[in-house]
Amino acid sequence: MSNSGRQLEIGLTDNTSDQRTPRNRLRLIPEIVRESFAPCIPQRGLSRQNEWDLTRIAADLPRAEGVAIEVSGKLQNERGTPISNAMLEIWNANHFGRYRHIEDHSDIPLDEHFLGTGRVFTDIEGNYTFWTISPGAYLARPDIGRWRPKHIHLSVSGGGSRLITQMYFPDEPNNASDPMAILMGDDFERNVGKPYETPKIDVDSGLRFDIIVGGRNAVYFE
Amino acid sequence: MKPNTQSDLLKPxxxxxxxxxxxxxxxxxxxxxLSRFESGITAQPQGDPIILKGRLIDRFGELANGTLVEFWQANAKGVYRSPKHEGNSDIDPWFWGYGRLRTESGEFEFKTIMPGPCAGRAPNITITLFSDGISRIVTQIFFADQAGNASDPLLQSLSHEDRAKLSARHEGESDCGSKIYTIDIVMAGENEIPFFDDLIREGE
Structure with missing residues (x-):
């Protein structure tokens, strides 16, 4: 029995987490108003023709530097129902570990052929696929030598499903010291892509990343 | 058959x-x-346009820059645009009720219409924050000058002090005549506002 909500934890060595994590326990939502907390996201997103392929800025331009990978998986809710027509917004750093984001002021090089953002939609069975460049790890806290491990950001929105997460890479040396990975504990494994071979397509390797959107929001709309 | 007990659920x-x-x-x-529909179309959401001006504030009183803010609200007649209410004649075809913006500085201005009261509720907007350092935190904000606040079940579940923190204040009108409401969303520390747990149910 719980009479109060979760106590959010603060990421070790993460200054922003210290600044922004609520210190009070989350409050329980009275059952009678619970449904009002479940957003339903309209299908408004758009995607350009080549956005599934982040390895190129556009189809007529050269491929970016680094290792081209495919990422694919199935999007489901926790009851195992596929979530179709959901939008995945994807962003990752380039081969060297730099974002082409106006607020990333690091001196790591940009790649003139890498944008690093794209949007794809799940099909009727909840499946998605995109290509990107395997991102570089980067030094997040030079003062203490703490790195951000290789990761790809994914934001899922569709109907009653909303999730922002990151896919990590297997056997990376910096995984163990990542503040968010530490908070996930044993569950971190679920956020690591599973390698597969890609002999027939123009990428070096693949990573399977099945996404389960948790929470009870979706049940209001089934 | 779909799994339906707690232990059958897939791990998220x-x-x-x-x-x-x-x-x-x-x-x-x-x-x-959300106070307008797509440009070039003769259509207008029902209701009174408002502007919600917010400041996201961290534990040290600094603005929480680079935060993604999402909004979810009922239309002017108090109906949410969800499949559950499909076919309801009070659905406004020109109003979705879902909004999103990224604030560079930590301050934001969200244009929308005043949500109507749903059954038993005071007008409110659900706000979800995604930012560096946290995953996702959720709250609901209310409007100080609207009827129904005193009997709203969510506000009633909170102390007087906490209720006030979720109450946006009416502060003037815009040039176009929209009412302006302001709210400080303190994410952590002194004056921290209440955030809610939408994963855990009472008694679980």
């Missing part, structure tokens, strides 16, 4: 921080202003 992918670099090029101006 962990939520993770959005980080500091949510792509600004994913912004959609239509999600930042």
């Amino acid at each position: 992918t962990n939520e993770d921080t959005v980080g500091p670099y949510f792509p600004i090029n994913f912004s959609d101006p239509l999600l930042e202003d």
Whole structure:
């Protein structure tokens, strides 16, 4: 029995987490108003023709530097129902570990052929696929030598499903010291892509990343 | 047959921080202003346009820059645009009720219409924050001058002090005549506002 909500934890060595994590326990939502907390996201997103392929800025331009990978998986809710027509917004750093984001002021090089953002939609069975460049790890806290491990950001929105997460890479040396990975504990494994071979397509390797959107929001709309 | 007991549920992918670099090029101006429909169309959402001006504030009183803010609200007649209410004649065809913006500085201006009261509720907007350092936190904000606040079940579940923190104040009108409401969303520390747990149910 719980009479109060979760106590959010603060990421070790993460200054922003210290600044922004609520210190009070989350409050329980009275059952009678619970449904009002479940957003339903309209299908408004758009995607350009080549956005599934982040390895190129556009189809007529050269491929970016680094290792081209495919990422694919199935999007489901926790009851195992596929979530179709959901939008995945994807962003990752380039081969060297730099974002082409106006607020990333690091001196790591940009790649003139890498944008690093794209949007794809799940099909009727909840499946998605995109290509990107395997991102570089980067030094997040030079003062203490703490790195951000290789990761790809994914934001899922569709109907009653909303999730922002990151896919990590297997056997990376910096995984163990990542503040968010530490908070996930044993569950971190679920956020690591599973390698597969890609002999027939123009990428070096693949990573399977099945996404389960948790929470009870979706049940209001089934 | 679908699994339906707690133990049959699939284990969810962990939520993770959005980080500091949510792509600004994913912004959609239509999600930042719900008081209008797409341009070039003779259509207008029902209700009174309002502007919600917010400041996201961290534990040290600094603005929480680079935060993704999402909004969810009922239409002017108090009906949410969800499949559950499909076919309801009070659905406004020109109003979705879902908004999203990324604030560079930590201050935001969200244009929308005043939500109507749903059964037993005072007008409110659900606000979800995604930012560097946290995964996702959720709250609901109310309007100080609207009827129904005194009997709203969510507000009633809170102390007087906490209720006040979720109450946006009416502070003047815009040039176009929209009422302006302001709210400080203190994420952590002294004056921290209440955030709610939408994963755990009472008694679980």
